[in-house]
Amino acid sequence: MAGESSDPGPLIAREMEGGRLLFHPDRVSEPGVRIFDPGFWRSEDRIVGTHRGRGTVYVVEAGDDEEWVLRHLRRGGLPGSFIRDRYLWTGWERSRPFRELRLLARLEGEGLPVPGPVAGAVWRRGPAYRGDILTLRVPGRPLARLLEEGVAQPGDWHRIGATLLRFHRAGVDHADLSAGNILVHETRIHLIDFDRGRIRSPGNWADRNLDRIRRSAAKILGRERWKAAEWARCWEALLEGYEAG
Ligand SMILES: Nc1ncnc2c1ncn2[C@@H]1O[C@H](COP(=O)(O)OP(=O)(O)O)[C@@H](O)[C@H]1O
Numbered sequence: 691m692a693g694e695s696s697d698p699g700p701l702i703a704r705e706m707e708g709g710r711l712l713f714h715p716d717r718v719s720e721p722g723v724r725i726f727d728p729g730f731w732r733s734e735d736r737i738v739g740t741h742r743g744r745g746t747v748y749v750v751e752a753g754d755d756e757e758w759v760l761r762h763l764r765r766g767g768l769p770g771s772f773i774r775d776r777y778l779w780t781g782w783e784r785s786r787p788f789r790e791l792r793l794l795a796r797l798e799g800e801g802l803p804v805p806g807p808v809a810g811a812v813w814r815r816g817p818a819y820r821g822d823i824l825t826l827r828v829p830g831r832p833l834a835r836l837l838e839e840g841v842a843q844p845g846d847w848h849r850i851g852a853t854l855l856r857f858h859r860a861g862v863d864h865a866d867l868s869a870g871n872i873l874v875h876e877t878r879i880h881l882i883d884f885d886r887g888r889i890r891s892p893g894n895w896a897d898r899n900l901d902r903i904r905r906s907a908a909k910i911l912g913r914e915r916w917k918a919a920e921w922a923r924c925w926e927a928l929l930e931g932y933e934a935g
């Protein structure tokens with residue numbers, strides 16, 4: 691009986707020309723290929739912002755005070771290479787968009803501060819696929835920007851530590867926790883960009899998440915500056931937040 695099977699979650703999959711779509715029925719009333727096309731949003735004059743990630747990230751006006759973030763999935767490195775946005779096909783449910791969206795749905799359901807899942811697309815072609823993902827826009831600016839501007843306060847770091855502990859208690863290994871993937875808002879912290887994230891049993895991956903933040907911050911500030919007392923205090927604050935959590 692149903693009791694044995696795992697919760698399928700709120701997302702619904704649907705076939706489309708050239709691929710498959712996964713969407714949240716409460717958020718997407720007309721699921722279709724056009725919602726993944728920046729040209730569609732531009733023609734409707736509904737692009738309200740862009741960010742440079744590994745590619746261009748579009749913030750779009752989805753209506754009723756709701757903004758979505760549209761990303762075409764890309765790997766880091768290999769600039770200009772044609773394989774930059776191709777991934778090896780191993781099945782719909784194992785594709786990055788589907789895994790990221792299903793994970794976000796689960797984490798949102800647990801009340802963790804992540805962007806709610808909107809929709810994802812997987813475009814299959816032979817042994818490869820490309821993917822797009824839409825999530826709800828969350829408030830805040832990347833920790834990376836705050837570091838570049840030298841304005842990340844110990845209080846922010848403390849809240850980041852406390853937030854990270856909540857994820858770790860839920861067994862969430864983000865796997866790519868750079869300062870660009872931590873959004874800092876006055877009262878809230880969100881983690882974003884979960885395309886390699888997963889739920890795991892306890893292990894030293896939790897320490898690796900912390901180490902990833904530290905190395906990312908040191909890289910942005912420069913090793914010498916990172917050693918300054920000001921930043922040592924910030925790192926202490928993060929650890930305190932993590933321990934106090
Ligand atoms: N759901 C979201 N809400 C608000 N901003 C977002 C969201 N997703 C991405 N961004 C912005 O876009 C940038 C790049 O997005 P990210 O998901 O980290 O993609 P990349 O794969 O390029 O690292 C982020 O640093 C952030 O500024």
Ligand SMILES: [Mg+2]
Pocket residue numbers: 743870871883
């Ligand atoms: Mg990122």
